[in-house]
Amino acid sequence: MKIWVNDGLLAAEGARVSVFDHGLTVGDGIFETVKAVQGKPFALTRHLDRLTRSAKGLGLPEPDHDRIRRACAAVLDDNPVALGRLRITYTGGLSPLSSARGTEAPTLVVAAGEITRRSDTTAAVTVPWTRNERGAVAGLKTTSYAENVVALARASERGASEALLANTVGRLCEGTGTNVFVVIDGELHTPPLASGCLAGITRALVTEWCGARETDLPLDVLEHADEIFLTSSTRDVQAVHRIDNRELPDAPGPVTSKAMRVFEERAGADLDP
Numbered sequence: 001m002k003i004w005v006n007d008g009l010l011a012a013e014g015a016r017v018s019v020f021d022h023g024l025t026v027g028d029g030i031f032e033t034v035k036a037v038q039g040k041p042f043a044l045t046r047h048l049d050r051l052t053r054s055a056k057g058l059g060l061p062e063p064d065h066d067r068i069r070r071a072c073a074a075v076l077d078d079n080p081v082a083l084g085r086l087r088i089t090y091t092g093g094l095s096p097l098s099s100a101r102g103t104e105a106p107t108l109v110v111a112a113g114e115i116t117r118r119s120d121t122t123a124a125v126t127v128p129w130t131r132n133e134r135g136a137v138a139g140l141k142t143t144s145y146a147e148n149v150v151a152l153a154r155a156s157e158r159g160a161s162e163a164l165l166a167n168t169v170g171r172l173c174e175g176t177g178t179n180v181f182v183v184i185d186g187e188l189h190t191p192p193l194a195s196g197c198l199a200g201i202t203r204a205l206v207t208e209w210c211g212a213r214e215t216d217l218p219l220d221v222l223e224h225a226d227e228i229f230l231t232s233s234t235r236d237v238q239a240v241h242r243i244d245n246r247e248l249p250d251a252p253g254p255v256t257s258k259a260m261r262v263f264e265e266r267a268g269a270d271l272d273p
Contacts, residue, residue, distance in 0.1 A: 002078045004071040004110035009078060021107055023091025026099055027144035029107075030054040030091075035233045036084035036112060037271065039076050042233070044069065045272050046201045050141065051090065053199075057140040061106055063090055071110040081114040085234055089143065118235045120260070121251045123160040123242040124175065124228075126219065127151045131174065133167040133196030141198055148176035160242070162230055166219040167196045175230060179203035181212060183227035183255040189215040202231040202263070205273060209266050210259045222246075227253035237263050 003015040023029030032051050035042040048065045055063055072086055089109040095102035129151055132138060155163040155176075164180055167173045174180060174197035181190045181203075190207060191197050192214040206212060222228060228240040228248065237260045239252035252260060266273065 001112075002075065004075050004108070006108055009074055015109075015111075017091075017107055017109065018094055020094050020097070021091055022093060022095035022101060023089065023107060023143050025095070025097060027142065027146075028058065028092035028095070028099075028101065029089060029143035030058060030060065030141055031143055032088040032141065033233050034072070034086040034088065035236075036076055036081065036086045038082060039080050040271050041072055041076065041086055042267065042271050043201050043205070043273060044072065046204070047088070047233075050199060050201065051088065054140045054142065055090065057137065058092075058142065060090065060092060063106075063108075068108065068110070071108065075110050075112045079112040081112070083115055083117060084112050085115045086110065086112045091143065115234055118238050121239040121241040122162065122230070124162040124164055124230065124240050125155050125158045125160045125244050126222065127154050127163045127165060129165060131165050131167045131196040133169075133173070133194065135196070138196045139193060139198060152176045164219075164222065164243075170219055171195050172217040172219050172221055173197050174200075175232075178230040178232045178235060181206065181229050181231065181259075182217065182221055182225035183253065184221070184225055186226075186255065188212040188255055188259070189217060191215070191217055200231060200233075202233055202236060205266070206231055206237060206259055206263060209262050227251065227256045229256045229259065236260070236267070 001012045002009040032047040091107045092101045093106045094104040151163040162175045173195045179200040222243050230238045239256045241251040
């Protein structure tokens with residue numbers, strides 16, 4: 001396996017970044033997780049656009065899309081898999097041991113790994129921690145992921161694959177690595193970006209292709225929604241069959257099943273929608 005570090009491919013055992021990299025010392029970095037299908041990235045243009053928005057939000061130099069495309073192609077050519085996860089990481093680079101950035105160029109790392117197709121349904125839990133919808137990094141995909149690690153560990157302890165969070169005013173926000181959709185009286189809803197959730201790529205495509213409404217929702221909508229599903233680049237559309245102690249035995253329901261079918265068909269027809 002080879003990994004792209006800054007300007008070229010390196011063998012995995014030799015792919016290194018400095019211990020003084022700002023992404024390591026203070027989490028000053030951004031990333032994208034891109035699904036790869038038969039050696040080709042899915043929705044790469046949308047991912048690179050979001051990477052640029054995240055860079056702007058953190059005050060990092062604008063990423064060079066052509067350079068990253070070359071890196072992605074090189075990594076996927078060297079690591080051919082039928083279904084994979086392509087990870088693009090872009091950090092503040094070599095910096096002092098403080099929150100202040102140095103003057104060195106950003107660090108770019110692109111790596112790939114094989115994944116298996118997700119199951120059609122999964123369990124999720126709610127957790128007591130919140131997303132800060134007014135925070136400096138709200139809606140940015142940063143490498144400061146410790147909150148998600150803690151919440152996901154809580155989910156795992158409770159036999160679930162995802163933890164769902166409210167924001168600071170008790171409105172439904174997102175999962176640790178997913179966006180959430182609910183069906184109420186046959187209509188499909190997802191929290192608005194103002195809730196503090198990430199502008200997920202799969203979220204945007206499902207919203208466009210399936211006619212979902214962005215709706216400000218209380219967290220307790222999960223207690224009575226007819227259907228619930230999660231979206232992410234590696235899950236695509238995945239129904240929730242249990243939320244906390246509530247079972248949804250008919251998952252995936254009719255609206256979720258349609259969203260799964262539409263997403264699979266549309267994504268299969270266009271790798272860069």
